Amino acid sequence: xxxxxxxxxxxxxxxxxxxxxxxxxxRRRAAKQRSFWKxxxxxxxxxxxxxxxxxxxxxxxxxxxxxxxxxxxxxGDRVLVDKLTPWFGAEPERGEVVVFHDPGGWLGESPSSxxxxxxxxxxxxxxxxxxxxxxxxxxxxxxxxxxxxxxxCEENGQVTVNGEALDESDYxxxxxxxxxxxxxxxxxxxxxxxxxxxxxxxDSLDSRFHQNLSGGTVPVDDVVGRAxxxxxxxxxxxTLSVPDGYDSVAGAAxxxxxxxxxxxxxxxxxxxxRRRLLDRAVAAADAAVATAAPATDxxxxxxxxx
Numbered sequence: 001x002x003x004x005x006x007x008x009x010x011x012x013x014x015x016x017x018x019x020x021x022x023x024x025x026x027r028r029r030a031a032k033q034r035s036f037w038k039x040x041x042x043x044x045x046x047x048x049x050x051x052x053x054x055x056x057x058x059x060x061x062x063x064x065x066x067x068x069x070x071x072x073x074x075x076g077d078r079v080l081v082d083k084l085t086p087w088f089g090a091e092p093e094r095g096e097v098v099v100f101h102d103p104g105g106w107l108g109e110s111p112s113s114x115x116x117x118x119x120x121x122x123x124x125x126x127x128x129x130x131x132x133x134x135x136x137x138x139x140x141x142x143x144x145x146x147x148x149x150x151x152x153c154e155e156n157g158q159v160t161v162n163g164e165a166l167d168e169s170d171y172x173x174x175x176x177x178x179x180x181x182x183x184x185x186x187x188x189x190x191x192x193x194x195x196x197x198x199x200x201x202x203d204s205l206d207s208r209f210h211q212n213l214s215g216g217t218v219p220v221d222d223v224v225g226r227a228x229x230x231x232x233x234x235x236x237x238x239t240l241s242v243p244d245g246y247d248s249v250a251g252a253a254x255x256x257x258x259x260x261x262x263x264x265x266x267x268x269x270x271x272x273x274r275r276r277l278l279d280r281a282v283a284a285a286d287a288a289v290a291t292a293a294p295a296t297d298x299x300x301x302x303x304x305x306x
């Protein structure tokens with residue numbers, strides 16, 4: 001009997017405590033009681049949406065499948081590709097390493113997925129950008145020339161762009177020659193197209209080997225983005241900047257239009273000569289007016305006296 005009374009008193013005290021709680025305290029207690037497993041699906045959903053937005057508009061990770069870009073990139077490296085700047089109209093430039101879709105026929109037939117749980121997991125992860133898709137037909141190469149450029153490479157010679165020889169010593173694979181056993185050109189790159197080559201020239205099926213397919217060039221519209229950093233493994237972390245060898249390459253317009261440069265240089269001389277002639281004409285007119293003025297004054301004075 002005394003025990004029952006004690007329990008009743010305790011229950012009454014707890015009820016009194018709950019009644020005494022403020023609305024803010026009750027909300028906090030309810031939040032603490034909410035199960036983590038109820039929040040987990042929401043967290044996963046938000047993470048997937050953010051991953052999709054990042055993959056679509058900002059950066060995407062790509063795995064390097066071959067040795068065609070050695071020693072800049074090794075097989076198995078993971079690179080981050082900038083997908084943001086193309087949305088603002090930026091186009092690939094000479095010297096950049098870019099990822100692009102197969103322009104058609106470079107990789108042969110699309111590989112088929114193996115099926116099963118492993119394939120389903122890979123496709124799910126690739127959908128949100130955490131893994132490359134087994135069916136992706138993407139390549140990674142270095143941009144050598146852009147639309148309007150003239151590119152060429154003679155046997156045992158250097159690659160030239162608009163007549164300037166490229167210094168490729170910073171990235172060319174040791175022991176390789178600039179164009180390997182595939183001399184080419186001169187080739188004028190159409191507007192909106194790119195000429196691309198791998199850094200490991202003897203192990204890269206690039207523009208040189210696909211000249212029977214649209215001249216071997218890659219449409220700018222097929223470019224996914226510029227590779228900006230090696231993200232994995234951490235021991236190889238580094239940025240992928242444009243080599244200094246491309247600083248000396250002149251734009252196509254300057255390289256092929258000496259007549260335009262001549263006109264630009266002659267224009268100031270023509271304007272200066274025209275200004276001199278005008279100044280002389282004005283000076284002569286002023287002198288004529290000054291000479292005629294006294295005679296006029298005498299005539300008018302004579303008339304007044306008469």
